[in-house]
Amino acid sequence: MAKFAAILTYSDDVDRKLKVRPEHRAYLTKLLNQGKIWESGPFGTDDGALIVYEAEDEGEARKLLGDDPFSLNGVIEKVELHEWKIIFSHTDVSS
Numbered sequence: 001m002a003k004f005a006a007i008l009t010y011s012d013d014v015d016r017k018l019k020v021r022p023e024h025r026a027y028l029t030k031l032l033n034q035g036k037i038w039e040s041g042p043f044g045t046d047d048g049a050l051i052v053y054e055a056e057d058e059g060e061a062r063k064l065l066g067d068d069p070f071s072l073n074g075v076i077e078k079v080e081l082h083e084w085k086i087i088f089s090h091t092d093v094s095s
Contacts, residue, residue, distance in 0.1 A: 002055060002057065002083055003052055003053065003054060003055075003086065004052070004055055004061035004082065004083055004084060005050065006052075006053065006061070006065055006080070006081050007050055007079070007080040007081075008051065008070075008079055009047065009078035009079075010047055010070075010077060011074060011076070011077040013075070020070060020075055024070045027067070027068055028040050036055065036064055037051065037052065038054050039051075039052045051065070053065070058083065065081070
């Protein structure tokens, strides 16, 4: 499995984002439980987010993103998707 970092920029429609957010978070929780998400969260400004997917390939990562309620309801305005290779991680550090 590879990791893919999705850098999302949200639209300016805050009402739509807040309305769809519970469904979006339920979807991400489902993906987390399936092992399809490594990490996820909004930026401090709440104008976008970072999601790191665990996927077989870029096509699967794009499908996971495309099925997100934020994608389906026009909350996401812009996406950058990059395969991400971890070199350093706090989980790799031994005491």
